[in-house]
Amino acid sequence: MAYRVCFVCSGNICRSPTAEAVFRRRLAEAGLAGEVEVDSAGLGDWHVGEDVDDRSAAALRARGYPAWTHAAKQFRPADFEDRDLVVALDAGHERALRAMAETAADRAKIRMLRSYDPAAADDADGLDVPDPYYGGERGFEHVLDLVEAACAGLLAEVEAELWIHPNG
Helix, strand or coil: CCEEEEEEECCCCCHHHHHHHHHHHHHHHCCCCCCEEEEEEECCCCCCCCCCCHHHHHHHHHCCCCCCCCCCCECCHHHHHHCCEEEECCHHHHHHHHHHCCCHHHHHCEEEHHHHCHHHHHCCCCCCCCCCCCCCHHHHHHHHHHHHHHHHHHHHHHHHHHHHCCCC
């Protein structure tokens, strides 16, 4: 059984699909694509079924990430059961996920993405990946910078988890 990671943001069209794309690439580069399932979701339902925001897609393409078929979906309490790790993109998402979690086991699965980036402690944004939706293109590039930095540490943790529990 594969290890399962879900990235969660507000609407599942900017930050969480960016994290999904970056982490998929990291897994492929590490030879772990078949060992880990990755998806993303939003807390709200206002973008359900929509593709990745064009500005997020452009930032990803500019750095060589391949396009993929994406349909935004909403994270529900039952989704904790099917995930080993639920990764929040900002503190508001983390609070909402913790409120949604019905058990201690569900709450133990929740982490902040930037908690995997040692440089985050010195950043004005703290552990948040700021929402670029209402800003310009630079905001989407900044999100990608933060996500790429954090995904390196996330990969190390997932690799360790796979090594400790090789068959789930």
